[in-house]
Amino acid sequence: MTDGDAPGEDADGGSDVPTAAELLGQAGFEADGNVLTRRQAEVLALREHGLRQADIADRLGTSRANVSSVEASARANVEKARETVSFADALSAPVRVRVEDGTDLYDVPDLVYEACDDAGVKVGYAAPELMKVVSDAAGDAVHGREVRAELLVGVTSDGQVRVRRAYEE
Numbered sequence: 001m002t003d004g005d006a007p008g009e010d011a012d013g014g015s016d017v018p019t020a021a022e023l024l025g026q027a028g029f030e031a032d033g034n035v036l037t038r039r040q041a042e043v044l045a046l047r048e049h050g051l052r053q054a055d056i057a058d059r060l061g062t063s064r065a066n067v068s069s070v071e072a073s074a075r076a077n078v079e080k081a082r083e084t085v086s087f088a089d090a091l092s093a094p095v096r097v098r099v100e101d102g103t104d105l106y107d108v109p110d111l112v113y114e115a116c117d118d119a120g121v122k123v124g125y126a127a128p129e130l131m132k133v134v135s136d137a138a139g140d141a142v143h144g145r146e147v148r149a150e151l152l153v154g155v156t157s158d159g160q161v162r163v164r165r166a167y168e169e
Contacts, residue, residue, distance in 0.1 A: 017049040020059065035081045040074035043067055089162045093154030095119045098166060103147040105131050116155055124159035137163035 018026070020042035027045065031038050039060075046056045053067040060067070090096065097115045099108055109127035116123050125133060134153060135142045141149035150166035 017046065017051060020046055023049065035077045036074055039070055040077065043070045044074050044078075047071060083164075086162060086164045089156065090152055090154045090164060093156050093162060095121050095155035097153040097155075099134075099147055099151040099153055101147060101150050105135060105142060105145045105147060108134050108147070108153070112153055112155065112161070119155075121155055121157060122159050123155055123161065125161060130161065133161050134163050137161075138165070141165055 017023075023045035024038070024041055029036075029038075029041050029045075031041075034041065036044070042060065043056055046059065047053075051059075053071065054064045057064045057067045095112070095115045097111050099111065103111075109130045112123060112130060123130065134151070138147070138149075138151055141147065141151060152164050152166050154162040154164075156162065
């Protein structure tokens with residue numbers, strides 16, 4: 001350790017952090033069944049353990065600019081995978097409610113409960129909790145009490161709520 005290093009770190013900025021291969025093994029990464037390349041997974045795993053891009057570049061024998069590019073691609077792939085899972089959940093959900101732009105968030109629970117009653121599905125949330133789930137999942141599509149972008153709220157047969165933005169073709 002040199003004088004400028006943080007406690008627990010050496011000059012490469014992360015001796016306490018396992019190798020990328022060890023991290024992937026601990027997480028059960030399997031390249032054949034994953035949307036991430038092995039390099040993308042390595043970069044994300046090391047970033048999750050607090051390493052800077054420059055330190056990752058040193059460990060992987062590449063440039064910081066390359067690590068930045070790999071990380072950006074990996075994060076985009078993760079977001080696409082999340083959207084795909086959300087879409088698949090929406091397809092299989094027995095309850096689907098379209099919440100129009102301009103709807104008061106306080107009206108959403110009644111819309112969801114009514115659709116669930118019609119389908120014989122029990123929602124796993126009381127009204128305040130359901131509003132929070134919808135608001136949190138919708139991100140900037142909900143501001144205060146106003147739904148600012150059309151949402152799709154799905155409820156699975158076991159009462160789990162899935163929220164996604166409605167996208168036009």
